[in-house]
Amino acid sequence: MGSGCKECENLPFPSEKFENGRFEEGSQICSKGGKRTRFWKKVKYQLVEYHSLPEYLRDNEFILGHYRSEWPLKQVLLSIFSIHNETLNVWTHLIGFFLFLSLTIYTAMKVPKVVDLQSLPHLPDVLRKADLHELLTCLPSMPNMPDLQKLRDEFKTSLPSMDMLPSLSGWHIPELLANCLPERFSHSNHTDPCVLRSMKEDVVNMIAPLMVRPITRWPFFAFMGGAMFCLLASSTCHLLSCHSERLSYIMLRLDYTGIAALISTSFYPSVYYSFMCNPFFCNLYLGFITLLGIATIVVSLLPVFQNPEYRSIRAMLFFGMGMSGVAPIMHKLILFRNQPEALHTTGYEILMGALYGIGALVYATRIPERWRPGKFDIAGHSHQLFHVLVVAGAYTHYRAGLVYLKWRDLVGC
Known part of the structure; x- marks a missing residue:
């Protein structure tokens, strides 16, 4: 020197x-x-190669370099904006988390609590041709109707433009027209002379669902919460695990819990809305998938579950959770084989299962980096592909959830 x-x-x-x-x-x-x-x-704080890592950070021998190893917490947090072999692992699921957060807020605000009139084909033309005189004359006979004259005036003047639905959103529609609903939407046994028998049956069938309370939304938002928890837990795990062995242990347990939560809650909308009129099967399927998710979380807390040689077992365990959903889906198809919504949602669920299954297969086999070690250290390795497929599968299930909500709001039991 x-x-x-x-x-x-x-x-x-x-x-x-x-x-x-x-x-x-x-x-x-x-x-x-x-x-x-x-x-x-x-x-x-330079990046190191695989052979320089402590044992607890050695997970994929086909990714040869660009590792962070036992950095202080401040540098670990700042590394979210730098390039290393976990950068895309962090950001693929972090972006997915914000995507689902936005979808949750949008759905809560924009998806109506009752079916949108405009979603029903040709409804404005049918309504304009319908004779609603008896509907207007029946309103005065209903008790407990404040500002009735104002409602009747709004109804008469706004109907042609189809702007009356927002203006009536503040009125208690189910109470106002409870006596004018067709029999299949009525919960009472009395007969009222002003029932809309003179209106065309197709108009009544389209309007009536708008007059009843919407179905519960908690299974749908439980799935959205499970998806956000999984994505955020995964992103946090990939960012912080290099700090220390203890923190790595905690973060990996959190990551496995998030995966189990996503899989379990993915079944909540499909099971609940498929079997909401069959409480026995609804509770049976929901209880089974919930207990299976809890059992998976308990097993994943075992220290041995973290070892790289159990990678395939981890993938198979989560894959088995996903396959447990085949029974309720087949049952749904048998019960509602003539319902187009049942086929529509099943198509989404098959696509979701395929995306999750391919992701688990890629994760377990470590393709493509096993073919060319060191060439996919920064971008393109199996875990990044797995993350992208998980986000795509979860979004597919979100679309299925919207179909379930519209279907059940319209049809009920």
Whole structure:
């Protein structure tokens, strides 16, 4: 080594270049005096190769470099904006989390609590041709109707433009027209002379669902919550696990819990809305998938579950959870084989299962990095592909959930 900075010669890592009293390694430079400490801090947080990792960070031997190893928490958090082999693992699920957060807010605000009139084909034309005189004359006979004259005026003047639905949103529609609903939507046994028998049956059948309370939304939002928890837990795990062995242990347990939560809650909308009129099967399927999810979480808490040699077992366990949904889906198809919504939602669920299954297969086999080790360290390795497929599968199930909500709001039991 050349002459110059004697302190640099004693640094505990090899020199690739030493000139004019300056030690250079990549873009990091050390010179005499107080710069030695600064140099040590910079080089300390360089990325390392697989063979330099502690045992608990060795998970995929086909990813050879660009690892963070036991960095301080501040540097770990800041590494979200730098390039390493976990960057895309963090961001694929972090972006997915914000996507589902936006969809949850949008659905809660925009998806109506009753079916949108405009979603029913040709309804405005049919309504304009219908004789609604008896509907208007029946309104005065109903008790407990404040500002009735204002309602009747709004109804008469707004109907042609189809703008009356928002203006009536503040009125208690189910109570106002309870006596004018067709029999299949009425919960009472009394007969009222103003029942809309003179209106065309197709108009009544289309209007009546708008007059009843919507079905519960909790299974749909339970799935959205499970998806957001899974995506955020996964992103956090990939960001923080390199800090220390203890934190890595905690983060991996959180990640496995999130996967089990996503799979379990994915069945809630399909099972609940398919069997809401059959409480026995509804409770049976929901209880089974919930207990299976809890059992999977308990097993995933075992320390041995973290070892790389159990990668395939982890994938098969979560794959088995997903396959447990075949029974309720087949049962739904038998019960509602003549309902187009049943086929529509099943198509979404098959696509979702295919995306999850392919993701689990890629994760377990570590394709494509096993074919060309070191070539996919930064982008394109199996875990990143797995993340993208999980987000795509969850979004597919979101679309199925919207079909379930519209179907059950219209049809009821």
